[in-house]
Amino acid sequence: MIVAGIDLGSATGKAVVMKNGEIAGAAVLSSTTNPHNTAELVLNQAIEKAGLSSINQIDNIISTGYGRLNISYAEDNLSEISCHAKGAHWMVPSIRTVIDVGGQDCKVISVSPKGTVLEFKMNDRCAAGTGRFFEAMARALCCGLDGISAMENQGDDPCPISNQCSVFAESEVVTLVNDGIKLEDIIAGINMSVASRLTSMSRRVGIVDEVALTGGCSKNLGLAAALEKKIKTKIVHLPYDPQIAGALGASLFAAERLELRLQNEKEAVNQ
Amino acid sequence: METNIESEAYQTFVEATQTLNNTELKNWKRDGGKVVGYFCSTVPEEVFTAAGLAPFRMRATGSTNTELSDACFSNINCSFPRHAMNLALEGEFDFLDGMVCLNSCDHVRRIYDNWIRNLDTHFVKVMSLPRKVEQPQIEWYDDEIKILIKDVEESFDVEITQEKLNDAIKLHNEVRELQKEVFRLRTVENPPLNGVEALNVIVAGTAIPKARYKVLLEQFLKDMEGVKGKGGHRVRVMIVGGELDDPEFINVIENEGALVVTDSTCFGTRLFWRPVSESYDDPVTALANYYIFDRPSCPRMTGDQERRMDFTLEMAKEFKVDGVIGERLLFCDQWSVEHYMNNNDLKKAGIPFLQIDREYILSGKGQLSTRVQAFIETLEGKGIKYEEVV
CATH class of the missing domain: 3.30.420.40 (ATPase, nucleotide binding domain)
Incomplete structure (x- = not known):
């Protein structure tokens, strides 16, 4: 078949x-x-x-x-x-929570032992915390998506960055660049801001081990690491x-x- | 939006829902009648009926932009008052002889401030609605209603007697009973009317003079007798939320296969499921009790969430719903935390819940469809029906 x-x-x-x-x-x-x-x-x-x-x-x-x-x-x-x-x-098969971060959506899905959906939460109608957000940030930092993802670029002192709006976050990043803030700390801040948005969505559904990260943004290693820190649980390697x-x-x-x-x-x- | 209901009364309801100054209202004005618009379902519209005025619940149907009103609001204000004020500034509410506002929320109450600065409607008032639902607040609202009565009497040169108020309460209660009858048609497996049609019926009731609406409603119920039940839906859902007057929003949900069978909204059951008590000596006391305590409250009322949830569960049970969709206008602070609590309480009751944030003017249909489709798939045997077989 x-x-x-x-x-x-x-x-x-x-x-x-x-x-x-x-x-x-x-x-x-x-x-x-x-x-x-x-x-x-x-x-x-x-x-x-x-x-x-x-x-x-x-x-x-x-x-x-x-x-x-x-x-x-x-x-x-x-x-x-x-x-x-x-x-x-x-x-x-042991996965019970799926965090999917795609191009214009992010969602947290609670999965039954049979693989069906028990509950889900999706972002409201805004691109913050999605692939489009990372694209905008990569543009502002001229570092490409690989630059946002690379583990060696995740600074130790993440800048606080608004997780409300992609457009405003971009201007915020431009300001940080002009203030001479270390690129690594800005990148870590960007990943942390998306991770924190995903964490509050996850809390509405409830995080049950094990957790998987799917969608295009799952390739962002920096995001995965930030998310693990925020939700205090390891993300399963698929x-x-x-x-x-x-x-x-x-x-x-x-x-x-x-x-x-x-x-x-x-x-x-x-x- | 297709319908299999063949009824002139229904066509009148559709026209009234899709427009602001509808034909019935125009006829009323042509015969010398006056119309008072009001924001929020907690304004006691019985007072206007008793004064011989036609009450008109404010909407922003047909608005396409907020260019004019954005100058006096901000872009983090709710889209409903922004669209409504824009229509007012464009002259679309010039048919009103009066407008009564209420501090229902911090967005809508600003319409009053902007209205008195920019428009010269004959009669413009703002009422003060208290926050809690206990005896001192009932007494407070009793005073407010008395002030409104006095203001209406003076401005329109009429006398609102106790008898006239009692008659108005009786008429409005009769309408409520008929609306309940319409909704009860939806408790069966294949209801003769869907959510779009039901919303058209109810919204029209806030825009057509009450006595005339009652006649149309009776006719409509007769016309419904032979109507074939709707089939083909995958699940039955209930809508819980606030200012939802747009049948197109319901249409998107129903097109995905979720039949809307009931609601708890303020263009829905909260308007008519409970009657105003006719056992008080003073009709003003009856109205104060009704609007503060007797009818299901809006989340702007503090400390009343438990009773609101009881009402939601009562509706969910009577109409046999598979799931609840919570809708909220973006930036609405009343419904945001309310829906968080709804989610948790409904989960405990075993009823799945989906929250949708929306703009007053329907946009992002694709995103709405995706969420509803996923919700339906979740409801269907908590996954896909054929799974057991494989």
Whole structure:
């Protein structure tokens, strides 16, 4: 059985192809202004990596993410909340809390032992604490996203930075730069401010071990370290790219639905 | 927004909800009637009916920007008063003969200050609503209502007798009873009206002169008799929140598959679920008791959260809801902590809760849809229904 999940996010498109319950191919691409194109490009890459030649070889596809309604060949769509929970739980079944930091959203998801969503909290309608925020900060500091992430750049004395608004935080950072504050302390301050925002969201849901960090921003090592300090618990290392958790979850749902359909068909024949 | 309700009365409700100066109000004015606008559902609109005036609950329906009002508000003020004031400055409320404001919150009460400086409406007053819900506050509000009655009498040259007040209370209670009847149609598995339609019915009741609205409501209930039940929804939800008068917001939720079956909002059940007591000798005492204590309160009232939660649970049970959606206008301080408490209390009661922050004018539909879809998926067997099979 070959299935796929496509996660069309605000910043990147992700696709996962699974063969008989194992990840056969995965791809991550920057989103284009055309969601159809992004989906096609990223899915084709995943198909190629899985050693397949065509979308026709895939038995079922589920879509998720902001562009989830734009994929006509998907059987159905599900929210990225359900998909991230499912994907992260599949990677490490002992996970009970998923913190997903994407391009324009961040969310904390409480996960059941079965991998379903018990409760979730999402950021209000503001880009603070998301990938867009880090992009703006990297621009202001001319250090790139890698510069924000690198552990050697996490200063010992993080500057307090407003976690309210990306635009104002950017001006705040510009002021700090002009005041001659050490770059490392500003970077540590930026990561700390996002971590503290995620912590208060987590407190509304309640943090239950073990905790996973997913989404594009999970690659920010500085953020992960700051978050561990704030929530006072270790973040589990995921055995696969945490950015594909949503697409992986979607492909797992695609497999479940297909199995159910086949089972129902079999029962109908037997009757 | 599609509907399968074939009813002229319903079309009138839709028109009244989508506009401010609606046809029924225009007819009322054409016949020499006067209209008094009021902010907040704690203003005793029975007083206006008793004075022969049509009460009109203020909204900002149709507003598209806040260019004019942002000069007198700030951008961390709630979007509702900013849009409402903007419409006022554009002349959209020129049909009003009076406007009564209340210190319902620190954002809305500033409308009074801005109104008296910028507009020359014939009658503009502000009432003072106390914070607690005990006997001294009932007496305080009793005084406030008496002051309002005197002001209305003087400004409109009318006499508001006890008899007229009793008649107004009776009429408003009859309307409340009919509204309850409409809402009770939604307790069944496939209700004949959805959340969008129910909101249209209730908002119209705050914009059409009461006696006329009562006739339309009776007609509407008759028209509802043969209407087919709505199917196809995945879950039943209740909305808890404040100033929600926009059917489009409900429409986004219902399009995702969550049928809105009841609410605790101030354009919803809190307006009509409890009647004004008709057993007091003095109708003003009855009104004071009603607006301070008898009806479900708004979170601006201190020390009353427990009773508010009891009311939410009562509604959730009667209407068999799967989950509760808490809505809050951005920057609303009353509802922010209230929803935190709602979340915790509902969790204890085993009812999942989703909080949505919104702007007065619907925006960010994609983000709203995502949250609602995820909530529905959470409600459906706490995951996905077919999971047990696999």
